Amino acid sequence: MKKLELLKKYFGYDSFRPLQEEIIDSVIAGKDLMVVMPTGGGKSMCFQLPSLLLDGITLVVSPLIALMKDQVDALRANGIAASYFNSSQDATQQQEMLEELRSGRLKLIYVAPESIGLLNNHLQGIPVSLIAVDEAHCISTWGHDFRPAYTQLSYFKTSFPDANLIALTATADRATRADIKKQLGIQNAEEYVSSFDRPNLTLEVRPGNNRLQQMRRFLQKNKDESGIIYCLSRKTCESLASKISAYGFDAAAYHAGLSHEERENVQEKFIKDDLKIVCATIAFGMGIDKSNVRFVLHYNMPKNIEGYYQEIGRAGRDGINSHALLFHSYADVIQLRKFAEGSGNSELQIAKLERMKQFAEALTCRRKMLLSYFNEYLDEDCGNCDVCLNKPDFFDATLPAQKALSAIIRTNERASLNLLIDVLRGAQNAAIMESGFQHIKTYGAGKEITWNNWQQYIVQMINQGLVEIAFHENNHLKITPQGKEVLFNGRKVSLAVIPKPEELPSRRAQRTKEELPTEVNRDLYEALRKTRLQLANAGNLAPYMIFSDATLKDMAARIPLDDNEFADITGVGTHKHDTYGAKFLKMISEFKDDRKKDFVYRDEIIKPKKAKKKSTGPKKDTVMETVLLFREGKTIQEIAAIRNYQPGTILNHLTKRYESHNDIDLEKLIDPKDYDLIAADFEQIKDAESLKSIFEHFDGKIDYGSLRLGLTLLNEKAAI
Incomplete structure (x- = not known):
């Protein structure tokens, strides 16, 4: 079976992400590789899909003992034969896994570095085609999370000479990459460094004064979303989780001081959406494949940019807009400096801490800074960080x-x-x-x-x-x-x-929220989430293992009504289509029947309450063409360029659609300053004879499209 067929059948995707296909081709060709791909960028696919094409076993070395079961469960949910071997299993479970290994039924085995010695004897005579060393920065003293147990991995190239080796990590600068290759004996390995840009993440930094009150307001605005709050100490985790819970939010602490059972319980509840917020030390989150984390907050400043980047990368892995908010204070810097001075390579750690401090105090685009740290460069500012949204002089x-x-x-x-x-x-x-x-x-x-x-x-x-x-x-x-x-x-x-200290602005990034076209679509999305949760509970799985939030939103927007349409939804593979398709299609059909009068199906509303008489001719077509591009996520400027119209004309199209169908969020389209000006003079202009006279009233400072849009919104509010 070809790569793309396997990708669709087992993972539900129609195309590869950047670099994935090139990496997979190199793996299949038997090359050793060093892969740096940010969290959420699809590292796992680089060895999971090749495992289906190679004849032997793929051995995956991972430090994430507590998460191996979740990773293996996710693979099995996709129809892939996988298992794991580590110290959390009892003797019976390990024997069952070894029997699967000997019978040749397995394609992937996850193993902790501490358990490799115990598994090694059982691998003799078993063809090992590929060894994937995940979180490979743990092998390097230059990295941000050195793990001594990883140093024994250097024997792989001699013990398994027929297996090629792929080292993978989310964050590694040039020095760390060179050290990883040296430690693993793959000095000549090809390097693949993916883009570190995560444009769906809004980056924001705030001073740490009154951070608890600031955090409370932030959580109130995101009260139905999943998120992680990182803290420096176990004590802060416990205290913060207690205070947040007292405010009425669903929160729990996670740190190394808890028992294994307590940590596992918090982690499982969070993955299964039974817990919304985790207050954690950096021990939490590594390897968690929970796609619908909507925010990552740093109550304290991280010790380096690598760690910060990896932690914020746990938000928005489904590609939907998410928020990364960092609080920083001088006290954090002092405490982190003390930690660094007690480390084995204090000079390096202090230098990286200073770079983190510079990031927190930056007056230039934060995304530019993050990317330049990893030797990637943006020509333009990102427009989605607090600095870009509040430009300095x-x-x-x-x-x-x-x-x-x-x-x-x-x-x-x-x-x-x-x-x-x-x-x-x-x-x-x-x-x-x-x-x-x-x-x-x-x-x-x-x-x-x-x-x-x-x-x-x-x-x-x-x-x-x-x-x-x-x-x-x-x-x-x-x-x-x-x-x-x-x-x-x-x-x-x-x-x-x-600026002088007293002139420093209080920066606030405005979080954009991914919205579905109408209230009906949003209701369907919530109903789909409930169906997913029921299926997850019945199968003892995390909800995201069935379908991600992004997949459910695609269903809610496109409304599949038969097998073919359902198979075309992003994230629906053959196995999941066969396993869950009938249940979701039945639910969607029943929902549609219940809401028939105002239900949105694809591009038109069925029996809209205020539907205008359908017209024939180019006018309707041109409006709908704009609407379709808008629903694809294009901006006004992008649509104007594609259609060769002025932005004001595009605004007119969307306003007309709103007037007839009420399924466009107009408030997102108008500049708040323009809206305030129109609102201030609304009583004077509302009965004007023409739009031209209103245009002249504002001395031409507001374009026709924005005028019509603002007047439509204000007239509607006046009618309520």
Whole structure:
């Protein structure tokens, strides 16, 4: 069977995510690989699908003992023969698994690194085609979660010479990747580094003052959603879970101080949607394949960007808009610095903590900064972080940026951030004199800029991907290809004006919520969730193992009424279609019959209460064409470009659709400032003879499309 057929049959997808197909082809070709793919990017597919094409066993090494059962259950729910071997099983369970192994019925075996020695003897004579080392950063002392048990994995290449090896992790910079390959004996492995961009995640950072009250307000706005709140200490987890529960939210604590049974109970309830919020240390979440986590909050600042990125990656794995909110305070930095000073590689940990602090205090696009940390660069700001949504003032900083970049090159890329600033300001300290940097051309070239401002500017240049920090080379600054464009090819640089402390804005990112077209569709979605929960409880499975939230939303929007339409829904594979299709189709059919008068099916409303007489001709067609593009998730600007119309014309189409069918959320489409202006003068303009006179009333500052949209909303409110 071909790859795409297997993808659809067992996983329910019609196409691969970026890099997946290339990685799978390389695995099947017998190559050793180093794969870096962010959380939610589809790492598991890179070894799960090849296991179905290879003749022997695929051995998956994972540190996640508590989650292996969930991962194996999810595979079995897809119709794939998988099992696990670890210390949580009793002797009978292990014997049953070994019997499956000997009989040749298994395709994948998950094993903890601590249990490999016990399993090794049973693998003799069993063909092992592929070894996948998951969470591979645990093998590297350069990584953010070093696990000594992983060091024994270096024997794989000699013990299983016919098996190719694939190392996978969600976060690893260049130094960590090199160390992983060295430790596993695959120095020549091809590297695949996927995009780290998760555009569906809204990134927000807030100062940590009154964080409990801020968090309470946030949870109130997201009271029906699942989320994780990360804390630094076990005590904070317990205290926070208690306070949140007292506020009326469904919350529990999770940390290493709890018994195995307590942790397993919290985890299982969260996965099965019986618990909404978990207050946890970083021990929680690694490997959890719960797709409908809508928010990740950090009550305390993480110790490094790798950990932060991996933790926020647990939100929105179904691709639906989700929120990552970080609180930071100076007290957190002090505590984390104390932790770092007691570690084995304190200098590296402190440098990475400083980079995390710079992220929290950034005045430039946070997504740009995150991506540049992993050597990926955005040309434009993301528009979906608190900085982008509350832009600071910028100035043309090309000249000071060129001075800094020139100084980096003239110091042979051997200067740290502090030393580089001293060079630019012409300092006369021992570090300058010993290095001889007082003789380079750019020595003292930036003395007119204060030390603190230079620090902020260079950090912004790092955030923009013009400069990078080589943590494995004493934190020296290196110029990137983008930086060379500025220095040699005239690329312009804009940097944020450094505000005084009292001028710092209180940033608030506006969370966008994925909405279905009408109330009926939303009701159907909730009914689908209840059906999923009933089936999950009956099969002792987590709800997401049956279908993800994204799959249910696709059902609610497209309303499949037969087997073929149901099979076309995103995330419905052959096995799940055969197992659950009839139950969901019956439920949808019954729901449709109950709500027949106002039910939305695909693009039209059946018997709408205020339906206008159907017209024939191009006008209806052109409106519907716009509506269909809008329902695909296109923005007004994108639709205007596709259809070669002005944005105002597109707004007119959507307003007309709203007037006839009431199934477009108009309030999302109008600029709040325009709406406020129209509302303020509504009494004066509501009886105007023409839209042109209203356009002139506002001196042409509000376009026709927005005017009509605003008037429609205000007229409707006036009628209520």
